[in-house]
Amino acid sequence: MKAIFCGLLSLVLSVSVQAKLVTKTVSYEQNGTKLAGYLAYDDEVTGKRKEPGVVVFPEWWGLDDYIKGRADQLAKMGYVAFAADMYGDGQTTTQPAKAEELASQLYGKPLMAERAQAALDQLLKTGLVDQSKVAAIGFCFGGATSLALAYTGAPLAGVVTFHGGLIPAPADAAQKVKAKFLILHGALDPRVNKEAVDNFLKSMNEGKFDFQFIEYSGAVHAFTNPNADKARAAGLDGVGYNAEAAARSWNQMKVFFGEIFGR
DSSP: OHHHHHHHHHHHHHHHHHHHEEEEEEEEEETTEEEEEEEEEEHHHHTTSOEEEEEEEOOTTBSOHHHHHHHHHHHHTTOEEEEOOSSSTTOBOSOHHHHHHHHHTTTTSHHHHHHHHHHHHHHHHTSOEEEEEEEEEEETHHHHHHHHHHHTTOSOSEEEEESOOOOOOOTTGGGTOOOEEEEEEETTOSSSOHHHHHHHHHHHHHTTOOEEEEEETTOOBTTTOTTHHHHHHTTOTTBOOOHHHHHHHHHHHHHHHHHHHTO
16 A cells, blocks of 8 residues: 555656646747747746746757757756747758758858847747846857857847857957857867867957857767767768767856856
8 A cells, every 4th residue: 555655656746847847839930931949948937937048059950859858958957948940840850961951041141140039039928038148059050050149139148059160250249249158169070170160269359259168078060969979870970979078068058057147
């Protein structure tokens, strides 16, 4: 009888814990393009007060389960997370050629920041977020997207890039940007080479931005994603999972959030 009671209690507690996490698909639009983002938050936390918000930008694969999982992690930490759909209709792919085709429609173009702003707007529209405490994070292509959004002067307290594309800051960005930057980079990343890193850092220093740049020894591109090894095996060069760098970079983000959000 005691064992049955303990089992039921365990089940109830398990359901209770799971009930805290709310996840939902959110339909929205950007200039006529239909988008499907992913919202995650802890309803017990947000029911008491507004919390810091984080918009999450995906790798060039699109809004897949890996990015949704990152949004879930943020929600469990007490943040309201909104993972962006950058391609429309929730498109995802596992094929590098298709990913490159999709990403190239936005990369380096005004559309990248415009599509990112649409996601930020959706996060703010939830009514769950302290609008003075909002950050953007991004992985690979999403890292570049986070930077492009920040350079517009979007109301971000901070930006975190994980093995992100490093777009140099435009000359006029320094007058508009209030965000602090945390750049988490693989020291052996061949897809974001030394020239790209140097040009980015030059622009950060010339603009007198508040930034931190951290390199992880032995890490290549996509080092936070366990699926990167599969992509490499399928023929995508320069990528690979690094568990130690993945853990260290996520923890570094937590420290950074403590600084910019005061928690």
